[in-house]
Amino acid sequence: MTAVPFGxxxxxxxGMRAEIDAAVARVLDSGWFILGPEGDAFxxxxxxxxGAADAVGVANGTEAIQLALEGLGLAxxxxxxxxxxxxxxxxxGVLRAGARPVxxxxxxxxxxxxxxxxxRAITPRTRALLPVHLxxxxxxxxxxxEIARRRGIPLVEDACQAIGARYKERPVGAISGIGxxxxxxxxxxxxxxxxGAVVVNDPEVAxxxxxxxxxxxxxxxxxxxxGINSRLDEMQAALLRAKLPHLSRWTDxxxxxxxxxxxxxxxxxxxxxxxxxxxxxxxxxxxxxxPRRDDLAAALRERGIGTLVHYPIPLHLQPAFADLGGxxxxxxxxERAAGEILSLPLFPEMTDAQVEAVIxxxxxxxxxxx
Ligand SMILES: Cc1ncc(COP(=O)(O)O)c(C=O)c1O
Numbered sequence: 001m002t003a004v005p006f007g008x009x010x011x012x013x014x015g016m017r018a019e020i021d022a023a024v025a026r027v028l029d030s031g032w033f034i035l036g037p038e039g040d041a042f043x044x045x046x047x048x049x050x051g052a053a054d055a056v057g058v059a060n061g062t063e064a065i066q067l068a069l070e071g072l073g074l075a076x077x078x079x080x081x082x083x084x085x086x087x088x089x090x091x092x093g094v095l096r097a098g099a100r101p102v103x104x105x106x107x108x109x110x111x112x113x114x115x116x117x118x119x120r121a122i123t124p125r126t127r128a129l130l131p132v133h134l135x136x137x138x139x140x141x142x143x144x145x146e147i148a149r150r151r152g153i154p155l156v157e158d159a160c161q162a163i164g165a166r167y168k169e170r171p172v173g174a175i176s177g178i179g180x181x182x183x184x185x186x187x188x189x190x191x192x193x194x195x196g197a198v199v200v201n202d203p204e205v206a207x208x209x210x211x212x213x214x215x216x217x218x219x220x221x222x223x224x225x226x227g228i229n230s231r232l233d234e235m236q237a238a239l240l241r242a243k244l245p246h247l248s249r250w251t252d253x254x255x256x257x258x259x260x261x262x263x264x265x266x267x268x269x270x271x272x273x274x275x276x277x278x279x280x281x282x283x284x285x286x287x288x289x290x291p292r293r294d295d296l297a298a299a300l301r302e303r304g305i306g307t308l309v310h311y312p313i314p315l316h317l318q319p320a321f322a323d324l325g326g327x328x329x330x331x332x333x334x335e336r337a338a339g340e341i342l343s344l345p346l347f348p349e350m351t352d353a354q355v356e357a358v359i360x361x362x363x364x365x366x367x368x369x370x
Contacts, residue, residue, distance in 0.1 A: 002357035003304035004345050007186055011349040016246065020192075023238040030234065035214070038237040043197070045244055050163065050181075052174035052199040054206040057232030058213050061160040061182025061196035065093030065130070067230065068156045068178050068198050071208045074099045074127055081121045082130040082158070083113045084314040084326075084334040090132055090158050091315050093180070099127060101324060103316050105331040109274060111135070111287075111341075114333075115143035122151060129155040133162035135310070136188065136254075136284035137275065138172050145176060156180065160196070163189050164251045166280035173199040183240060186347075188254070188284050189247050191236040250348040254283040257346050257355050261286055264359035269366035270296070271340075285310055288362075289340040292369040297342055299365035305358055308343045 013020065027038060039057055047055040058064050069080060080094045084103035091101040104117035113131050129148055131139040141157075148155040157172060157179030159165070165172045173179040178200045183191040200206045211218060216227030258273075258281070265272055271289035275281050287310065290296045297307045314334040316326035328335070344358055 001304050004354045004357050006306035006345050007347050019242040023242040027234045027238045033234050034231050036234045038234040039232045042237040042241045050173040050199050051171045053201040056198045056209040058196050059230040060194040062089040062093045063230040064180035064196040064198045066096040067212045069097035078127040079125045080128045080130050081118055083132045084316050084331045086132040106333040108333050112139035132158040133172050135287050136162045136165050136282035138165050138167035138279045141167050161284040165282040168278050174201050177201045192239055195236045251282050253348040258283040260355050268363045285343045286346040287341050287343050293340050293342050295369050300361050303361040305361045310343050314338050
């Protein structure tokens with residue numbers, strides 16, 4: 001039996017240890033640790049990689065969302081329409097920006113927000129749309145951008161899981177003008193710690209983001225507005241610079257593994273993710289669906305296969321968001337999906353033998369669970 005962990009960060013580090021050590025040494029030898037030349041270079045390289053005019057490195061993806069929204073000048077009671085099936089941090093970023101998350105149900109084919117549901121969720125208090133490119137599969141942006149344009153509401157992309165993904169040939173992130181990225185270690189481009197970035201096209205907004213992440217300072221010790229401390233440090237910037245040139249190779253490997261799953265699991269009794277015609281997905285996660293998900297996960301565990309669920313509790317049913325309204329039954333597509341989804345192992349260092357072992361285990365386990 002080939003055991004397959006859900007992820008393997010040790011293999012990831014081993015695959016580029018010399019470059020990591022060189023980046024660490026460079027920063028240690030520089031004697032400079034916060035907001036410096038490594039960060040500046042990373043921001044320029046990142047912006048180029050995602051086709052944005054600029055990128056502003058911050059402490060994590062949650063604060064990237066918070067700052068991108070804060071830059072819109074939200075007031076208490078303002079609403080931001082987003083997905084109920086995402087990392088809770090999406091909605092926490094909205095709350096920290098001083099606004100109220102309002103959820104819109106999903107397109108069952110992609111588990112990204114449905115434009116019709118977004119339209120229905122808009123009220124006179126809506127100040128932004130915040131769709132999520134879930135699992136690294138782009139949301140169908142054009143209908144959402146059309147709604148945003150018609151209603152005069154900005155759209156911020158939560159691209160935390162989707163760096164490198166393409167929507168109609170364009171890299172996601174700043175297609176709408178502004179978006180958030182996360183470099184949480186297991187993300188497709190991961191730091192060795194928490195980090196994130198706002199990717200942005202308007203130079204004035206980029207300037208505002210740089211101010212907000214640094215306590216609101218316009219000049220040293222002059223705090224023009226009340227920002228936060230969400231500065232990018234040189235160590236993580238240097239490490240991310242070492243990793244960025246590998247991203248497209250890692251993405252290709254993720255896509256090849258996903259294609260292997262697509263072929264090997266066809267007819268295995270699990271519903272497979274379907275890449276849409278407008279999308280080039282980066283498979284941050286490979287998520288299948290089965291009505292007896294927990295039993296399938298247990299059967300795979302017995303066969304040495306690690307799985308996770310992203311995410312078992314839709315946000316409107318989380319205790320932290322109970323006061324937003326929206327009880328059970330409010331978002332049936334999201335609720336049903338949350339009970340059926342299962343993320344299979346998929347990481348660039350995964351071997352052909354490992355992907356075959358997962359396919360074999362699913363093909364053994366799933367048919368018995370009807
Ligand atoms: C879709 C999504 N949004 C936001 C976040 C928040 O990013 P971070 O963990 O870097 O704060 C994450 C990651 O957890 C995410 O997956």
